[in-house]
Amino acid sequence: MPLARMLRQVAGQMLGSPACGCWMPAPPLRFLGTSPRQIPADASFHSASFSGTDQPRVLITGGLGQLGVGLANFLRKRFGKDSVILSDIRKPPDHIFHSGPFIYSDILDYKNLREIVVNNRITWLFHYSALLSAVGEANVSLARAVNITGLHNVLDVAAEHNLRLFVPSTIGAFGPTSPRNPTPDLCVQRPRTIYGVSKVHAELMGEYYHYRYGLDFRCLRYPGIISADSQPGGGTTDYAVQIFHDAIKSGKFECNLKPSTRLPMMYIDDCLRATLEVMEAPAESLSMRTYNVNAMSFTPEDLTQEVLKHIPEFQITYNVDSVRQAIADSWPMNFDDSNARKDWGWKHDFDLPELVTTMLNFYGSDTRIAQAN
Numbered sequence: 001m002p003l004a005r006m007l008r009q010v011a012g013q014m015l016g017s018p019a020c021g022c023w024m025p026a027p028p029l030r031f032l033g034t035s036p037r038q039i040p041a042d043a044s045f046h047s048a049s050f051s052g053t054d055q056p057r058v059l060i061t062g063g064l065g066q067l068g069v070g071l072a073n074f075l076r077k078r079f080g081k082d083s084v085i086l087s088d089i090r091k092p093p094d095h096i097f098h099s100g101p102f103i104y105s106d107i108l109d110y111k112n113l114r115e116i117v118v119n120n121r122i123t124w125l126f127h128y129s130a131l132l133s134a135v136g137e138a139n140v141s142l143a144r145a146v147n148i149t150g151l152h153n154v155l156d157v158a159a160e161h162n163l164r165l166f167v168p169s170t171i172g173a174f175g176p177t178s179p180r181n182p183t184p185d186l187c188v189q190r191p192r193t194i195y196g197v198s199k200v201h202a203e204l205m206g207e208y209y210h211y212r213y214g215l216d217f218r219c220l221r222y223p224g225i226i227s228a229d230s231q232p233g234g235g236t237t238d239y240a241v242q243i244f245h246d247a248i249k250s251g252k253f254e255c256n257l258k259p260s261t262r263l264p265m266m267y268i269d270d271c272l273r274a275t276l277e278v279m280e281a282p283a284e285s286l287s288m289r290t291y292n293v294n295a296m297s298f299t300p301e302d303l304t305q306e307v308l309k310h311i312p313e314f315q316i317t318y319n320v321d322s323v324r325q326a327i328a329d330s331w332p333m334n335f336d337d338s339n340a341r342k343d344w345g346w347k348h349d350f351d352l353p354e355l356v357t358t359m360l361n362f363y364g365s366d367t368r369i370a371q372a373n
């Protein structure tokens, strides 16, 4: 039979015929006996079998950034210290190295990644390695390699070894032609940064692997995340972390975005809880594989007003960074996360007042401890 006809026939069997109006989701390609890197996928059952009742064995890539250490601590409380391996290409500080398993892992090295997954019988993978929006624009080829080629390695390893895979996306996966206030889950996505383009690619590839190979891919589009005990890695929303540090240290802050720039934001505790909740959600409750999640939305002006309630002498000045401002102006102002709330019960805890109190308390007590010492 001519190859083209044969492929059409196989595709027809997999997808149903659109013409007959009876489209069915394709069965995972696993059932056809291949997986993305041509390793028979059944081989994976020897190294990592995972039923919903087992405790997961977790690997976090890019774990030394703003979010990874917090995620490791959070998951270790739930699953045990030794069940969660933090990895990165950077050298961990002593307190992180001694807080639980840490391993070197470069996501651009496919064999290294596979070896770690096999040797540690990993069942859940949280893929946090990335170059964020502002640093990505400063080094497009590295961002392309880490965010796109690295993602391909992660997807292949996850599909071959039957992992449940979490990949965070971002408000940055939308662009100036998306509806911005609010931005729904499904709409035009034409971002103008390499970061955004790579995250749309990750969403689409993850969903494709889910439908094609049965990969248990789960993805949340995070807003800008605000954390007290870890520094942001070079994004557009970084000001909303730095402001607290500077407010406590010097009572002054120079903001690199205009006072009226509205962006969706979330406190890290909500972000980590959302991440675990979507990973634990029964597959049948997920009507989609990529969800917006949100908590609050504010401008530098709003944030300043809230900080002033605690530190009346606080002063903010503006020195706008044109690259970051252009990025922020193309991103959502408000995020519609109604599908996450409906499907798996997402609900945030922290609004702006609680966020500001929590952040200032953290830095305040940190400063008091430092002064006492």
Ligand SMILES: NC(=O)c1ccc[n+]([C@@H]2O[C@H](COP(=O)([O-])OP(=O)(O)OC[C@H]3O[C@@H](n4cnc5c(N)ncnc54)[C@H](O)[C@@H]3O)[C@@H](O)[C@H]2O)c1
Pocket: 061, 062, 063, 064, 065, 066, 067, 068, 087, 088, 089, 090, 105, 106, 107, 108, 127, 128, 129, 130, 131, 132, 146, 150, 168, 169, 170, 171, 221, 222, 223, 224, 225, 226, 231, 232, 233, 234, 235, 237
């Ligand atoms: N922080 C936020 O506000 C935010 C918002 C939306 C989405 N996200 C996403 O969450 C994830 C984690 O974000 P973050 O803020 O912790 O990022 P980060 O920039 O702080 O950390 C990223 C980490 O990736 C590591 N990395 C770089 N190249 C690597 C490679 N080749 N192999 C392995 N690791 C490598 C870096 O060393 C770094 O520790 C990212 O995917 C990011 O896109 C973050």
Ligand SMILES: C[C@@H](O)[C@H](N)C(=O)O
Pocket: 132, 133, 134, 169, 170, 171, 172, 195, 222, 223, 224, 225, 234, 235, 236, 237, 238
């Ligand atoms: C929003 C998020 O993806 C990241 N904090 C950035 O600004 O690039």
